[in-house]
Amino acid sequence: MKDCSQCVVRNRAICAGLLPDELEVLGRLGRKQLVQRGQTVVWEGEESLIVANVIEGVLKVSMSMTDGREQIVGVVFPSDFIGRPFGKASPYSVTALTDAELCIFTRSAFDIFAREHPELEHKLLRRTLEELDRAREWMLLLGKKSASERIATLLLEMSTRLSEQGCHANPAVLNRFDLPLDRQQIGDLLGLTIETVSRQMTKLKSAGLIDLPDRKHVIINDRMRLSDLAMAA
Amino acid sequence: MKDCSQCVVRNRAICAGLLPDELEVLGRLGRKQLVQRGQTVVWEGEESLIVANVIEGVLKVSMSMTDGREQIVGVVFPSDFIGRPFGKASPYSVTALTDAELCIFTRSAFDIFAREHPELEHKLLRRTLEELDRAREWMLLLGKKSASERIATLLLEMSTRLSEQGCHANPAVLNRFDLPLDRQQIGDLLGLTIETVSRQMTKLKSAGLIDLPDRKHVIINDRMRLSDLAMAA
DNA sequence: CTGGTTTCTTGACCTAGATCAAGGTAGACA
DNA sequence: TGTCTACCTTGATCTAGGTCAAGAAACCAG
Numbered sequence: 439m440k441d442c443s444q445c446v447v448r449n450r451a452i453c454a455g456l457l458p459d460e461l462e463v464l465g466r467l468g469r470k471q472l473v474q475r476g477q478t479v480v481w482e483g484e485e486s487l488i489v490a491n492v493i494e495g496v497l498k499v500s501m502s503m504t505d506g507r508e509q510i511v512g513v514v515f516p517s518d519f520i521g522r523p524f525g526k527a528s529p530y531s532v533t534a535l536t537d538a539e540l541c542i543f544t545r546s547a548f549d550i551f552a553r554e555h556p557e558l559e560h561k562l563l564r565r566t567l568e569e570l571d572r573a574r575e576w577m578l579l580l581g582k583k584s585a586s587e588r589i590a591t592l593l594l595e596m597s598t599r600l601s602e603q604g605c606h607a608n609p610a611v612l613n614r615f616d617l618p619l620d621r622q623q624i625g626d627l628l629g630l631t632i633e634t635v636s637r638q639m640t641k642l643k644s645a646g647l648i649d650l651p652d653r654k655h656v657i658i659n660d661r662m663r664l665s666d667l668a669m670a671a
Numbered sequence: 672m673k674d675c676s677q678c679v680v681r682n683r684a685i686c687a688g689l690l691p692d693e694l695e696v697l698g699r700l701g702r703k704q705l706v707q708r709g710q711t712v713v714w715e716g717e718e719s720l721i722v723a724n725v726i727e728g729v730l731k732v733s734m735s736m737t738d739g740r741e742q743i744v745g746v747v748f749p750s751d752f753i754g755r756p757f758g759k760a761s762p763y764s765v766t767a768l769t770d771a772e773l774c775i776f777t778r779s780a781f782d783i784f785a786r787e788h789p790e791l792e793h794k795l796l797r798r799t800l801e802e803l804d805r806a807r808e809w810m811l812l813l814g815k816k817s818a819s820e821r822i823a824t825l826l827l828e829m830s831t832r833l834s835e836q837g838c839h840a841n842p843a844v845l846n847r848f849d850l851p852l853d854r855q856q857i858g859d860l861l862g863l864t865i866e867t868v869s870r871q872m873t874k875l876k877s878a879g880l881i882d883l884p885d886r887k888h889v890i891i892n893d894r895m896r897l898s899d900l901a902m903a904a
Numbered sequence: 905c906t907g908g909t910t911t912c913t914t915g916a917c918c919t920a921g922a923t924c925a926a927g928g929t930a931g932a933c934a
Numbered sequence: 935t936g937t938c939t940a941c942c943t944t945g946a947t948c949t950a951g952g953t954c955a956a957g958a959a960a961c962c963a964g
Contacts, residue, residue, distance in 0.1 A: 502811075503902065582740040670737050
């Protein structure tokens with residue numbers, strides 16, 4: 439990699455806070471790579487060979503059962519970290535939902551570098567703790583929420599996470615954004631079928647809480663009612 | 672705390688690997704505390720004041736909705752770490768499922784100590800990554816598995832985690848153990864009602880895969896069929 | 905613009921698991 | 935030793951969301 443100091447996620451990714459010379463060493467370990475929508479960069483069950491920072495684009499983290507049932511267990515945005523450091527096999531796949539740009543490291547090189555740079559491990563720890571909080575929040579959704587509560591929660595979550603993407607939170611995106619997932623993927627994330635997702639979205643649209651000008655585009659009209667719905671019923 | 676070097680979880684908790692003098696400093700920051708079954712040590716939404724190592728006993732990590740629906744998002748065993756370091760509010764509660772013994776630290780003192788001891792933060796990172804893997808595995812269960820698959824998965828998970836508790840994996844416990852959860856708690860962990868849990872357990876018993884000599888005790892008769900069931904159907 | 909493909913929506917029907925409602929049963933305590 | 939109480943099991947019924955089956959939009963290539 440030529441110059442990490444110019445990286446667009448420089449101040450938000452786990453490499454933020456490294457000293458200039460440390461950053462240069464890390465930069466030499468990594469390489470930028472473009473991946474296309476649909477391309478898988480980490481395979482469930484395979485040896486965990488790479489880790490990466492997301493520079494641009496959105497990716498899904500998913501696990502599946504032998505008979506093909508799939509659950510999306512995470513959605514990853516620019517400046518987020520992907521891959522499973524310090525472990526032989528990756529328990530999940532990582533697949534691009536949009537065209538994306540990654541900053542890839544071999545896992546072994548990253549593991550060694552991380553152990554030598556406590557500041558980096560600290561950043562990674564904080565991120566992993568946040569990811570764990572999000573995973574647990576999603577367990578509450580999957581275990582206890584109704585279909586309409588799930589859809590409302592998803593729309594709000596996507597809204598906030600997409601709007602946090604820019605250098606500063608981007609209020610223009612907050613109530614008007616493109617979903618990076620199709621209906622099937624929304625189902626796989628929420629533990630619902632594609633038909634239930636479609637019906638519930640239509641219902642929210644009819645109730646005036648949202649607009650759906652086309653397949654991917656979402657406009658939130660009544661954020662408050664939507665978040666009431668997300669929390670209880 | 673008098674003497675960490677005598678601690679029963681000494682070699683498995685995150686404090687393993689600290690130098691004797693570091694361990695002594697950490698020991699002075701912590702105190703042992705007994706908690707009774709049912710007692711809550713961390714409250715959801717409250718400021719995160721303490722973290723702890725579990726010395727003895729089993730605890731649940733849970734999140735709930737405003738209307739009282741509760742999801743258990745984690746079960747914690749001896750040598751595991753509890754609490755949310757590096758964050759103001761705890762997103763979940765932690766409650767003892769059995770009488771337990773903890774080694775408690777104020778969060779602020781622990782945070783400072785951890786930042787000064789990369790080896791400790793590394794251990795904590797590894798544990799958090801494992802906890803995240805488990806949470807995601809559970810998301811697959813909650814999003815995609817049938818009731819019988821969920822029960823089978825739970826029994827196997829409890830079997831392995833309880834048997835790993837001793838200094839060495841304890842094969843006697845593997846197929847014969849006491850569930851630290853009652854039926855309601857099993858339901859809250861699996862996203863099922865108490866009645867469904869009861870019916871599915873009875874079904875597994877009738878099929879001869881397990882025995883249930885009393886409320887809490889479980890004997891696994893046919894581990895292979897149980898794990899076939901846990902994975903697919 | 906047109907025909908083909910993919911994705912999404914809608915409708916009709918079905919089922920796994922929830923809900924409601926009695927009973928059992930095992931500890932606990934007098 | 936009885937009876938209280940907190941769990942647990944079982945049965946009957948209901949329903950949210952799944953499944954199956956058409957269409958309808960959007961998207962794309964020529």
